[in-house]
Amino acid sequence: MYRYDEIDQRVVEERVAQFRDQTRRFLAGTLSEEEFRALRLRNGLYVQKHAPMLRIAIPYGMLSSRQLRKLADVARTYDRGYGHFSTRQNLQLNWPRLEDVPEILAELATVQMHAIQTSGNCVRNITTDHFAGIAPDEVVDPLLWCEILRQWSTFHPEFTYLPRKFKIAVSGSAADRAATAVHDIGLMALRNESGETGFRVSVGGGLGRAPMIGTVIREFLPARHLLTYLEAILRIYNRFGRRDNLHKARIKVLVKERGGEAFRDEVEAEWAHLKDGPATVTDDEVERVRSRFTRPAYEKLAEEKMGTDPIFLAWRRRNVHPHRVPGYAAVTLSLKKTGVPPGDLTAAQMDAVAGLAERYSFGELRVTHEQNLVLADVRRRDLHALWSEARGLGLATPNVGLLTNIIACPGGDFCSLANARSIPVAQAIQQRFDDLDHLFDIGELDLNISGCMNACGHHHVGHIGILGVDKNGEEWYQVEIGGSQGRVPGAAAALGRVVGPSVSAEEVPDVIERLIDVYLQKRDSEAERFIDVVHRIGVTPFKDRVYAKTAQPRAHRERALEAA
Amino acid sequence: MQKLLSHGRIASEHWKRLEGGAARWLAVGEDGFVPDFPYEADLIVPVAVLKRRADELFSRQGSTGVLLEAEDDPRTIAAHLERLSLVAIRFAKFSDGRGYSIARLLRERYRYGGELRAVGDVLRDQLLFLKRCGFDSFELREDQDPAAALVAFNELAVTCHARAA
Numbered sequence: 001m002y003r004y005d006e007i008d009q010r011v012v013e014e015r016v017a018q019f020r021d022q023t024r025r026f027l028a029g030t031l032s033e034e035e036f037r038a039l040r041l042r043n044g045l046y047v048q049k050h051a052p053m054l055r056i057a058i059p060y061g062m063l064s065s066r067q068l069r070k071l072a073d074v075a076r077t078y079d080r081g082y083g084h085f086s087t088r089q090n091l092q093l094n095w096p097r098l099e100d101v102p103e104i105l106a107e108l109a110t111v112q113m114h115a116i117q118t119s120g121n122c123v124r125n126i127t128t129d130h131f132a133g134i135a136p137d138e139v140v141d142p143l144l145w146c147e148i149l150r151q152w153s154t155f156h157p158e159f160t161y162l163p164r165k166f167k168i169a170v171s172g173s174a175a176d177r178a179a180t181a182v183h184d185i186g187l188m189a190l191r192n193e194s195g196e197t198g199f200r201v202s203v204g205g206g207l208g209r210a211p212m213i214g215t216v217i218r219e220f221l222p223a224r225h226l227l228t229y230l231e232a233i234l235r236i237y238n239r240f241g242r243r244d245n246l247h248k249a250r251i252k253v254l255v256k257e258r259g260g261e262a263f264r265d266e267v268e269a270e271w272a273h274l275k276d277g278p279a280t281v282t283d284d285e286v287e288r289v290r291s292r293f294t295r296p297a298y299e300k301l302a303e304e305k306m307g308t309d310p311i312f313l314a315w316r317r318r319n320v321h322p323h324r325v326p327g328y329a330a331v332t333l334s335l336k337k338t339g340v341p342p343g344d345l346t347a348a349q350m351d352a353v354a355g356l357a358e359r360y361s362f363g364e365l366r367v368t369h370e371q372n373l374v375l376a377d378v379r380r381r382d383l384h385a386l387w388s389e390a391r392g393l394g395l396a397t398p399n400v401g402l403l404t405n406i407i408a409c410p411g412g413d414f415c416s417l418a419n420a421r422s423i424p425v426a427q428a429i430q431q432r433f434d435d436l437d438h439l440f441d442i443g444e445l446d447l448n449i450s451g452c453m454n455a456c457g458h459h460h461v462g463h464i465g466i467l468g469v470d471k472n473g474e475e476w477y478q479v480e481i482g483g484s485q486g487r488v489p490g491a492a493a494a495l496g497r498v499v500g501p502s503v504s505a506e507e508v509p510d511v512i513e514r515l516i517d518v519y520l521q522k523r524d525s526e527a528e529r530f531i532d533v534v535h536r537i538g539v540t541p542f543k544d545r546v547y548a549k550t551a552q553p554r555a556h557r558e559r560a561l562e563a564a
Numbered sequence: 565m566q567k568l569l570s571h572g573r574i575a576s577e578h579w580k581r582l583e584g585g586a587a588r589w590l591a592v593g594e595d596g597f598v599p600d601f602p603y604e605a606d607l608i609v610p611v612a613v614l615k616r617r618a619d620e621l622f623s624r625q626g627s628t629g630v631l632l633e634a635e636d637d638p639r640t641i642a643a644h645l646e647r648l649s650l651v652a653i654r655f656a657k658f659s660d661g662r663g664y665s666i667a668r669l670l671r672e673r674y675r676y677g678g679e680l681r682a683v684g685d686v687l688r689d690q691l692l693f694l695k696r697c698g699f700d701s702f703e704l705r706e707d708q709d710p711a712a713a714l715v716a717f718n719e720l721a722v723t724c725h726a727r728a729a
Binding site: 011017018021022035039154155157158159163277 | 658659660661662664665666668672673687689690692693694696697719720721722723
């Protein structure tokens with residue numbers, strides 16, 4: 001992973017001092033609430049329902065054991081002993097005291113961490129594929145480019161007060177595991193016929209209230225032009241994006257209002273002036289950044305020893321992923337155990353996972369946008385031992401890619417924006433689908449829950465998406481099906497469609513069960529996934545079942561019980 | 565107390581705003597003439613006045629500056645930049661970041677080398693970024709402490725960005 005140089009280190013240290021002074025002035029009353037708000041937000045500090053929430057940056061999801069131990073330490077000392085991994089690969093602390101935040105940041109700076117630009121109307125943490133650098137299907141390693149983008153976007157003076165937040169994601173393989181199509185800028189790294197590295201650039205994707213798939217405005221942008229081209233896009237957005245209405249301020253609205261082609265023409269015209277300018281990424285610059293990345297020293301390994309325990313085999317099937325180096329594998333530690341809020345990890349678990357990463361994966365790990373952790377470089381022969389340890393920590397639920405691997409925002413339990421709670425709904429669904437055989441039979445299914453239209457839980461791109469809505473002060477849930485983040489090569493990202501009227505929290509598990517029943521009846525084979533069936537037969541058969549007037553039999557579970 | 569920072573120190577003001585808005589200075593009176601500009605004053609005028617009466621403005625003894633609003637296109641004053649001694653960009657709200665892009669355009673694309681001033685809701689915590697986009701003078705909002713604000717220029721001495729650029 002990338003190691004800071006003196007400049008990187010100085011930047012985070014100076015930022016700590018600056019934020020300490022800003023906090024001091026706010027507490028002394030010389031900085032107004034509104035002015036401090038803009039400053040604290042761009043440092044990841046929200047004022048939430050119960051307490052402030054601090055969002056700590058984990059640039060493109062890469063984390064070292066040392067950093068994770070520090071996070072554990074901070075969670076114990078300044079919070080309630082746990083943290084929440086978010087869909088932007090960051091870590092959120094839910095209970096810090098505002099007065100302590102400068103001290104927390106100072107602690108983080110000692111391990112090359114910070115909370116810079118994790119919120120606010122600026123360029124946010126860059127996200128990428130959690131298998132970056134190790135995926136067998138990878139064309140270009142996106143990590144290097146993520147770091148170049150991180151350095152460029154950190155305190156970029158021109159783009160500190162954009163109309164709205166700005167999210168960039170990078171993927172380097174055809175299977176888009178970074179959901180680039182639903183980002184303000186999505187970058188697909190690729191190579192042209194002559195082997196040159198470049199990017200397919202899409203703009204104006206996004207979730208939130210008006211979900212949209214991004215528009216490709218350039219099929220191939222040579223890599224050296226990456227920053228000048230992005231400056232052109234951001235400048236057009238900064239100057240002409242809507243500032244009169246918070247809900248119309250994202251770049252997707254500008255792209256839509258202008259039309260994709262007209263927007264592209266504007267960007268190209270702006271870029272004509274910036275191209276080959278000072279922000280051009282020279283070979284030297286690429287080399288400078290590349291040279292600060294450490295790479296795992298892989299061994300030449302023989303085949304793995306296979307375990308035979310069926311639970312191990314189930315885990316191996318779901319949570320172990322291919323690696324480009326023979327004898328190695330990537331392992332997902334599931335933070336989606338039934339009964340635990342999705343994405344939450346206790347300080348003790350953090351310490352233990354830091355140890356696992358040290359012993360099994362070169363002291364590094366990654367945070368996924370699906371709110372799990374990945375040990376990316378595990379010797380296959382160690383899988384069984386790792387599994388046993390992970391199991392002891394409650395981190396070996398074999399559910400990656402399955403229905404209970406739920407993405408969920410913190411929801412109404414914590415967030416002041418939420419209309420409804422997410423976590424209890426996620427837990428109720430996990431409980432309903434706790435039977436592993438049944439879960440495996442249902443097969444691949446992404447279920448995402450957001451507590452409000454802001455869509456932090458990415459409900460629009462879940463195969464099943466659940467959105468919390470407020471009806472006269474009560475929590476209701478709207479269900480969508482057919483969304484997809486485009487993770488399967490060749491299958492484009494898609495937005496879900498609402499099945500019908502919203503339902504109460506208690507009804508949600510039943511609704512999911514009915515959707516699954518329709519799927520199991522209609523699929524032509526086990527190979528046809530839920531999402532494939534939705535795309536083949538449409539929403540209507542699902543809708544008919546969910547809202548059928550006659551009382552529905554409690555489907556699979558009861559039938560299974562009767563049969564037993 | 566002076567609220568102007570220029571080139572890293574507290575400065576005194578010699579510029580005057582043209583009073584009464586653009587319409588007054590473009591309206592033809594009953595005598596068939598538009599009003600005369602003050603001859604000796606260093607004047608900051610709206611874009612519309614500059615565009616319509618540039619030659620008169622520049623033939624005065626006093627210097628001429630222009631005030632851009634965030635929605636103004638810097639291209640429209642490009643032809644006058646060589647003769648302008650000051651370009652001011654107004655920030656109606658500190659969180660409206662359009663002026664940062666306008667500043668870079670003026671400096672980098674149109675090679676403007678004169679004084680570039682931020683006016684309006686100009687606060688200490690934005691100074692550093694404004695400076696990095698090319699502003700070299702700052703008319704602080706009334707409640708700001710200019711001496712304290714000077715410190716802000718040194719808060720982040722280095723940037724990753726400056727190195728990458």
